[in-house]
């Protein structure tokens with residue numbers, strides 16, 4: 001399934017602060033169950049189909065873990 | 074897949090992982106400064122001065138020449154760099170202990186001289202690096218490790234309003250107080266940082282942005298709770314807004 | 325060398341710095357060296373010089389401006405007097421740690437505290453043993469005359485560049501205020517200066533990795549490595565840069581040890597002693613760090629007594645004792661409070677001792 005917007009999270013860099021999850025207006029993101037090497041539950045994309053590509057998650061991430069992509073026309 | 078990047082980490086960051094605690098706003102502010110450097114195309118001409126504080130490593134996080142000053146002295150160090158290399162872009166990055174306590178003289182005089190510098194001032198109302206002691210910007214009644222019964226006006230006075238002090242100095246060309254606790258505020262802060270850089274690039278004078286910021290670790294709150302605390306406690310004490318703007322709006 | 329001109333101490337030092345290629349001066353007024361600051365204020369903006377003069381808000385700011393300008397690898401200087409130099413110590417330590425070429429002048433006055441504004445040599449410990457925190461050294465020159473002050477100031481910039489180190493001219497108020505004929509060196513050619521582009525902050529131009537300049541290393545092993553580098557550099561300086569003068573020491577039974585303007589006074593004392601038939605010489609350290617221990621130690625084999633004379637309660641005398649190492653007695657005479665001992669006074673003390 002190809003979505004219009006795509007959010008990629010560098011989960012090894014993520015510190016599990018949750019600011020992206022808190023900022024997402026569409027509840028696309030959530031904490032993953034597993035741990036990363038740093039011992040955090042990193043953020044993950046849970047409902048990619050709802051992503052509107054607003055970039056709020058990117059803007060709020062203090063650790064530059066997020067890339068927002070969009071389908072080329 | 075034919076996806077294109079819409080938003081990704083700026084080139085002006087070195088890529089090194091930040092040393093900050095989870096949810097600390099230092100990281101957001103670093104990224105914004107780097108985005109501005111990218112957008113202005115000044116990476117090769119920019120030099121930075123890191124402070125002593127949690128952001129002591131900041132000079133390793135940017136893709137620009139950098140150094141770290143003695144505690145509070147970044148504006149004097151930046152003055153030395155800028156006077157030696159007037160064609161370059163120089164900025165300091167400082168916390169509230171660094172800028173508003175030990176380094177008060179240096180920031181005031183750099184601003185007053187109209188040094189063509191930009192200072193990014195992170196006000197998190199506490200000393201982060203040394204473990205949560207009282208800052209000059211700590212709120213009245215706020216408990217810290219050195220104000221364990223809460224800051225008292227009779228003993229420590231009231232929080233210093235840095236932007237309101239700096240705005241009186243004639244050398245200032247851009248001065249704004251912002252916050253980065255919502256995506257909208259992040260956008261506004263980036264615009265403010267850009268103008269604070271334009272102030273020196275256009276030779277107008279000193280530019281500064283005071284950014285209200287969280288310290289979840291020493292506030293004893295989660296990163297998300299910290300956002301709320303900042304809104305409810307810091308914003309009423311430190312009003313947001315533009316104090317000086319000689320830069321004007323770009324066409 | 326050009327013809328001799330009459331010059332005032334502090335101004336001669338300033339002009340020597342300009343000729344050495346210093347184009348950035350940051351300072352804060354303090355007696356008895358304000359004329360140096362004022363000279364730079366006039367000289368730097370002149371068309372042929374086109375340098376930077378900035379009066380800082382304090383010596384704390386001044387030393388940090390030196391740090392900043394030093395980060396760019398350009399020739400930079402400040403000057404002050406005792407209380408101001410105390411304020412600069414944190415910055416000196418950072419500058420030594422970040423290995424920034426820079427030149428300092430301390431025109432020493434009577435202390436401690438506010439003291440007075442008369443000549444002193446009471447900052448010797450601070451200058452030579454590290455006034456700030458951490459294991460670092462400054463190259464310290466103690467000129468006896470204006471001509472020597474001019475030459476050493478000129479040389480300081482090359483030494484600062486060569487070793488990436490701060491260099492200090494330790495002058496006393498007497499030297500600062502004296503008028504003497506001096507010959508100034510020709511202007512240095514900036515093309516001959518050391519190439520600092522490999523480490524200095526000048527912008528990457530997107531052509532290289534960032535140059536990071538600092539004294540900071542959170543990793544103890546990394547910091548120890550940096551300390552080893554500093555110590556290796558100091559070892560080279562000790563090996564190559566010691567300077568001293570021996571005056572009538574060949575056959576001397578007695579050696580007066582003195583530096584700076586006291587060295588000059590000591591020479592006239594030695595002459596008078598010789599007129600009385602007492603074989604006396606003078607050993608005058610010119611580099612106070614590195615202190616010329618070995619040349620002085622050699623004299624301990626042939627002479628009977630050492631007599632250190634200072635405008636202090638006794639600071640350099642400790643280095644004399646280290647050098648002589650118990651082989652011969654080391655006596656001391658000093659005045660404090662900014663009082664310059666007269667040759668007669670020194671001579672009568674000397675006659676008492678022998």
Ligand SMILES: Cc1ncc(C[n+]2csc(CCOP(=O)(O)OP(=O)(O)O)c2C)c(N)n1
Nearest residue numbers: 125126127144168169170171199200201202
């Ligand atoms: C001369 C000196 N005094 C004290 C310190 C210790 N110190 C390091 S950081 C700091 C406070 C930093 O607080 P702030 O500027 O608010 O930055 P933050 O850590 O909150 O980002 C202090 C007191 C020091 N390094 N140097």
Ligand code: SF4
Nearest residue numbers: 024051052054055057
């Ligand atoms: S881009 Fe917007 S909608 Fe998509 S995950 Fe990020 S915050 Fe949510």
Ligand code: SF4
Nearest residue numbers: 014015017018020061
């Ligand atoms: S904001 Fe960044 S660091 Fe925080 S949870 Fe999201 S991706 Fe991780």
Ligand code: SF4
Nearest residue numbers: 093094097127201288
């Ligand atoms: S202590 Fe506070 S200011 Fe420092 S990194 Fe942690 S959260 Fe940020």
